[in-house]
Every structure is written in structure tokens, then in C-alpha cells.
Amino acid sequence: MRTTTLSFIGAAGTVTGSQHLLTLDAHLPQPRHILVDCGMYQGPRELRRLNWSDFPIPPAEITDVLLTHAHMDHTGLLPRLVKQGFQGTIWCTEATAELTEIVLRDSAHLQERDAEFAQAQGYSKHRTPEPLYRVTDVERTLPLLRVVDFDTPLDLGDGVVATWIRAGHILGSASIHVSTEEGTILFSGDLGRHTHPVLRAREIPPGADVVLIESTYGDREHFEPEAADHEPLADAIRRTAERGGSVLIPAFAVDRTEVVLQTLALLQDEGRIPKLPVYVDSPMALDSLRIYQASRYREELREDVNGLKLPQLDVREVRDSQESERLNRPDRPCIIISASGMATGGRVLHHLEHMLPDERHTVVLTGYQALGTRGRSLAEGARQLKMHGAYVAVRAEVVRDEEFSVHADASELLDWVKALDPPPQQVFCVHGEADSATALTELLAQEGFMGIVPQRGERVRVRSGKVRKRGDRLE
């Protein structure tokens, strides 16, 4: 009798660090291990420290990694997995493979730079601070990526079949349905809203015995009528331009930049904002934009975005870091889109350092801001912010435009579960802070589903029709 065990390694009780391990025949001397996502923890130091902990099993024993999508919190630890001995195959959709390359290269550069910076400033407790991984580790990771098609079952051997279903969260994103001889498991990945401003809507995947669902917004509904139509953003741009200031939009390089640009284009078309130069100040965001605009992915985009060509915008590409510095002294109002979206790193930091102390400027936050990030502090009205070891006064206006979220809200998450056929026996709420994950389990219970917030490190046995905690007696 074959057995299937599911271990919750990351994103349990927190939003980042998605990693789930499927183990076949855990009771035998040579079990088969398949990892679903290999994400990095982001946010507060206690969480980031987990990026340095050992994988629960030697990475050399993992045969395959299945990726739901390219975001850092789902792919960011792949180079570390490889550095520590993983030699198997990393399966993902074509756009995910392309975007993952961008994400991992950028991540390795940041890791290397942070380690150098820590050494130069004497921040680190270590005499020679080591980066989590280097660009050379990324170079060894990329050849392991293998592309799969949506909706096409992939036979992984040992009776395991995996299928990727469009999730409408970012380009290439998918939910992954895995069937084993013992039962079926559906990994939601990150789920988009019913509608995405740029991408075609998500599709309903086949149901499964066990479902893992993200719960980023498990306790929230998105739309408050006063925040509809991106009016907070449009209003902020008009006000800021009138007082001669500029608008800084911290945005995740992958997807959020595309969504922000598409929104600015619509606002421009509707005559709701003045025509200002729009600087995309992030090489990573620009690379990602190229991929979104590539004709081979036209199928994944909504027809009405016309391949995301954006003719109505005065988009200016900023690749060079000196040009990026020059943007801190704009000679006329402009809009700057820069990464990272939660102001945890990247060029947006030096813009914040220059723009926050000046009350003419505005910072527009675009979506989820994780606990412990500078973005979260700004959203919560911080009067000062620590950057590069020093405090900076916050006098600029800070505006949130919640409509930018590309995660499903509570009722959209529930709709996704309710549409599954057959309905799941058990639903594990992952990828959410404890409160939102718990709130989602309550909503699920009201609909007659068993919702569980797994603990980090918890293992459960997958069985058609029922799941038992490891250690429980199985009859």
C-alpha cells in the first residue's frame, strides 16, 4: 500500500515562504519527495531568519519541484535548494520560467549587495557576512527549469500526475492539481480576483480530496464603494501635480507594474489625470513588462488590453542607476514606479529617502503590505521611517489604493472552493497571516467545509475521502 504525506514547511500562519512537501511512501527506506513551490520568507527579521534554516530533508532527496508562479515568496529559495544539493527537475509554465529567471537573478544581486553593504557598515554580527545565495547559484538553478503546458497532465512516475490550471494572479500563474494512488491534492497557488486588469480570468480547476488555499485576504472584502475606479490614485495624482510634487508608486516588479501602467492608461483615456511622464524605474520591472508584452503570451492577456502596448502613456524606461538617482530632483511633476512594492529593498528606497521629507510629494501604496515592512509602517501612518540605518521624516502624503490587489478577497476565495467538483474533504488555509487564515476557516465552516490552519512543520496523511494527522491511528 502506497502512502502520501503532505508537510507544511512554509507559508503556515504567515503570507510568505510558500513550500509544501509531498512524500510518497514516507514509511519506506527510500521515499519519493516532491516539493510544491520553494518560496522565500519576506517581512520581519524573525521570518527572514527562517530562510537560513535547513530544509526538513536533504534537498538531494527531492526529485521534483512544481512551481505555481514566479513570485519570490514561491520561488525565492530555489537557488538555495540547488546550492544544498537539489539536482532534480523544476516544472512550471513557460511564462513562469521566464519570470522566475528575472526574479531569481534580481534576488541574488540583492542578496550579494546586502551582504557587502552589511560588511561595509559593520551591521552584520558575522565577520564576513555571506549572502543566502549568489548569482552563480542561480546559474545552476535555471537549467533545471522544465516547461509544462496548462491543462495538460504531466506524468511524474510512481502514479503521480500533475496538472497546471490558469490562476489569473500573474502571467503564467497556476493552481496545481496532483493525483497520487492514495488521493488527490489541489494547490491553489495565489489566486487572482474574478477579474484581473490585464490577465484573462482564472479557471476552475478539478476538485480534490485535499485542498490548500491561499488566505492573504481571508478576512477582507476588497471593495469599498468610495475606493472604486481607482479614484484615490487619480485624485492623488491631480492634487500632487497641482502643488508641483511627484508621485512615487512602489510596485512589485512582476505584475503590479503592468497593472499600474494599464490603470494609468485608462485614467489617461478617461481624462481623469494630467499627462505626466511615467518613469518605470526598475530593470526587473522593465524585463517583466517585455515578457507581458511578448506576442507568445497574448493568449494569457485580456483581449481589451491590446497586448499591453499602452500608446497613451509617456512611459520612460530607467535602467541606469545614475538616471534613477537623477529622478530624485525632478524638474517637473512626474510619476515614478519603482520596486519593491513593500519598500523592503530596491531603488524605491532612495526615492523614499528623498521624497518622504517633502510635503509636495505623494507615495501611493498598491496592495498588500506585509507585517514588519516599511510599506506597512507607511500604511499605518508612521511619522518616520528607518532606511539604510537612519531615520527619515515622513511629510509627503501617503495614499493607499486597495483596488490594486491581485489577490482574491474572502468571498472570491470562498467562491473558488465552492466551485470545486468534487468538493474537498479538507481545506488547509495557507499563505495568510494567522487572523486571515483563521477567518477563512470560519467562512468555510459556514459553508460546510472543514477548514484548517496548519502549523509550520505539521504533516498530514492524504487519503481519498479522509486525511489524518500523522501519529493518529489509521484504521
Ligand SMILES: [Zn+2]
Ligand atoms: Zn504571488
